[in-house]
Amino acid sequence: MADGRRGARVRLRLVRGGGRPVIRLECSTFAYDGGPVVLSGVDLAVEPGGLVHVVGPSGSGKTTLARLLAGQTGAGSGAQFRGALTLGGDRLGFTGGPADPRIDPAAWSSTVAYAAQRTEGQLSMMSATVAEEIAFGPANRGMPTGELRAAVQATAARLGLTDVLNRDPRRLSGGQLRRTIIAAAVVGNPRVLILDEPFQGLDAGSRAEVARTLEVLRAAGTALVICAPMLPGSVAPHSRVLALAGGRPVFDGTFAQARTAGLERYAIGTEGSAPDLRRAPAAPAVPPRRQVQAGTPLAELSGVSFSYRGENSRRQEKVLRGVDLRVDPGDIVGLTGVNGSGKSTLLQHLNGLLRASSGTVTVAGQPLGRRTAVGRLAGAVGYLFQDTDQQLFERTVLREVAYGPAAAGAGRETAQERARTALAAVGLGHTAGEHPYELGFVERRLVAFASLIASGPAVWVLDEPTAGLDQRGRNRVGDLLLDHAAAGGAVVLATHDGAFADALCTRILELKDGRIFSGGARRGAGGA
Known part of the structure; x- marks a missing residue:
């Protein structure tokens, strides 16, 4: 019916x-x-x-x-x-x-078990292993130890988690973490x-x-x-x-x-469908600031390698291996690869959150050193985490979006004017006085984009920008990216949304074993 x-x-x-x-x-x-x-x-x-x-x-x-x-x-x-x-x-x-x-x-x-949208928010933060995380709920309800141990083992076997029971849940891949949350929810059958x-x-x-x-x-x-x-x-x-x-x-x-x-x-679309984009980009509300001479890349990684300290060991786990990446004005670069392949790690080198173990990172024509302050890069590179809620902290939407320009030295009136212009660009001008967390998920994501627009960095670095978006929000984000690139800015995004990447990206690169494998095949906005 x-x-x-x-x-x-x-x-x-x-x-x-x-x-x-x-x-x-x-x-x-x-x-x-x-x-x-x-x-x-x-x-x-x-x-x-x-x-x-x-x-x-x-x-x-x-x-x-x-x-x-x-x-x-x-x-x-x-x-x-x-x-x-x-x-x-x-x-x-x-x-x-x-x-x-x-x-x-x-x-x-x-x-009735419930697995909420944000997996990280459901971790108990009191469990050192996956086994302890699965056992946390029934243990607190008083399940006897022997029965609890058997239930955890049976649930792990049923959901394919036996091999990771002794792992730290905060170090799992996306799929392993999601299955761990489900296992914790269903261990009591x-x-x-x-x-x-x-x-x-x-x-x-x-x-x-x-x-x-x-x-x-x-x-x-x-x-x-x-x-x-x-x-x-x-x-x-x-x-x-x-x-x-x-x-x-x-x-x-x-x-x-x-x-x-x-x-x-x-506005209910189908997963895997292409976004519905405007046929021609529009001029961005706040044009990106160009900080390099013609012919100079906006950002560049040359021979970048990076290692994390291994879990429960002193060994170094190499995540990036000799990565080369050049980002020019007008580029929309899509990074694909399985969960845990190093996409977020690579992105965080572009804004200085991580520093290369070897190789060089250049932003706005300047190489990043060990002592380069992250704040100095904010005018050149803007970063959105996959969970953009982590970046919202002000008590009104207007103050949130105005924070970046103000921190860069703009006066209060100028910062607020840029914020209002950016909010209008993402369709949220009417929300200026509201608290960010009173908005819906898609609106909060667009507030984060408005913050990027108001700050005016030339390079946008985006981690899964379409994750969780509905059809209308996905289309809006696509238009914003095209507008930014057309105005001389550039975008680097990590994504599992293949249809979105195909429709927008000038290059789609795959990260595998810490290396870029598909070198620069042109598609989407800049391709045939």
């Missing part, structure tokens, strides 16, 4: 199984702490062994739905939930008032697993690892609910899709039906 009427009430039941649902969410309305309603009209029933994809653009209510299924009703923090949660045979009704039932998180999570963007920022191999892990769980009877901003590129055609827009259901049906349901009108 598909229903495009906004406000339509949608009942979703999964195909597998003929028994009663293991969990059901009836949400008439939900609002955070006296704010506007962010989710309404949902009736979602999940049966054992079922699979449902909840898709929708940023702000559509996906994460709110996931948290409600996970028992996080916000009753103690001022949120108002009107509806019901049914788990097994127990139905809890909510009216949005102080008499609403309170859910015991430990008891609920033993049946929950009947339902809720995942918020489980494939974000993963390479193809790691995505396949996680997908195999989830299929093992589903085949054993665990019901899966997967939230994401876009339709998956491929999945079993009988799996179900619930599409949200503006906090309301707009589609309910099979994956095969969703592919032809015209969900693009709700």
